[in-house]
Amino acid sequence: MHSIARPTGRTALALAATIGALGLTRKFARDSHVPLAAALPGTRETVATAQAGTVSYYASPEGSGRPLLLIDSINAAGSAYETRPLYLHYRESRPVYALDLPGFGFSERSRRRYTPRLMADAIHAVVERIRARHGGVAVDAMAISLSCSYLARACLARPADYATLGLISPTGFDARLSGEGPVDGHRGRDLVRSILDRRLLGPALFGALASRVSIRFFLEKTFGATKIDEGLLDYAYATSHQPGAEHAPYCFIAGHLFPTDSTLLYDRLRLPVWMIHGQRGDFVDYRLAPRFADRRNWRIDTVPTGALPQFERLRAVTDFYDGFLGAIRPAAGARG
Secondary structure, three states, X not given: OOOOOOOOHHHHHHHHHHHHHOOOOOOOOOOOOOOOOOOOOOEEXXXXXOOOEEEEEEEEOOOOOOOEXXXXXXXXXXXXXXXXXXXXXXXXXXXXXXXXXXXXXXXXXXXXXXXXXXHHHHHHHHHHHHHHHOOOOOEEEEEEOOHHHHHXXXXXXXHHHEEEEEEEOOOOOOOOOOOOOOOOOEOOOHHHHHHHOOXXXXXXXXXXXXXXXXXXXXXXXXXOOOOOOXXXXXXXXXXXXXXXXXXXXXXXXXXXXXXXXXXXXXXXOOOOEEEEEEOOOOOOOXXXXXXXXXXXXXXXXXXXXXXXXXHHOHHHHHHHHHHHXXXXXXXXXXXX
């Protein structure tokens, strides 16, 4: 289930009720002991935070130049694997890091409310570590889908931390999930989350969402094609079958991870911003993009792919991104 899916609390509850009615809880029971390998090469490091718990990230600090931080999206089976093509490409030429957001991958998966603010806190902690390792230089940071709004929030809170932002298939430019307030709010429904958190209903629903059939279904919607990245599917299955894997997705389904002010966040960005999105699949509503396209600090590119273009047209994505960096690097360097 990819993060570009919209919050579907009512649909999810209806599905769970159907599962319960048919007595399929045992069929969809998850094995939470599936081995989970590292999603990326390099070293896997952690940082303990008061707000976000223990946050895991991958580090490939070799190379020269400005460090690049990659941030995975939010869904029922998210992880840093979603950044893998970009991570492997850029670790050959510059320091690169990739984050497992709280509730996903090797980061803490405790039973709690996950919100945009919590995710921004995790980004703050990792960026602080990266900057300390690299002499305090500001970072280039790139996020996918819903996490783009978390990155924007983190940047606005600590602008000196960032030289540039990259947004891949960002939410918040469409008719449903754009938002101009309330500021720092979310779309969460506590009742939905509390129902999902019950002993039988939630596990039945999440077991269904975390099945290979379901993950493939949502990835095909995300890619806009039946041909998907099979490695991504395999890792999504493994990471969604770990202890505590259901807690953050419950908040995703209930809407707590969807900000109410995403448009305002993007509107306030003053540093150089690069955005790219695909033209195929279920997630191609970028009707608000023209509002930003003419701004001097924004560059928006499109590719004939689904919503994860880095898996389909890596060369095109990196060429666009490198061109963006090349055009603004003197100004970004002065900022760092």
